[in-house]
Amino acid sequence: MPWLDATLNASMILGGMGPVDSLHTVSGKLFASAYALFSGVLFIGVMGIVLAPFAHRLLHRFHFDRDAEKD
Numbered sequence: 001m002p003w004l005d006a007t008l009n010a011s012m013i014l015g016g017m018g019p020v021d022s023l024h025t026v027s028g029k030l031f032a033s034a035y036a037l038f039s040g041v042l043f044i045g046v047m048g049i050v051l052a053p054f055a056h057r058l059l060h061r062f063h064f065d066r067d068a069e070k071d
Contacts, residue, residue: 004026004030007029007033008023008029008033011033011034011036011037012032012033014036014037014040015036015039015040016043017036020032
């Protein structure tokens with residue numbers, strides 16, 4: 001498998017979009033690869049922002065404070 005097709009398939013699988021059926025142009029393969037990687041990074045970033053308040057509240061609930069370790 002050529003490196004461009006391997007990169008495309010790997011980025012699509014990594015992005016959760018699954019394997020690719022067939023793209024014929026080099027620019028289409030590069031765009032699909034970049035889009036898959038960008039959307040995966042964007043999804044992780046948005047989920048981090050959405051879940052941060054919940055994780056913060058959870059840490060307060062269990063009293064995991066750095067100030068308590070100093071005592």
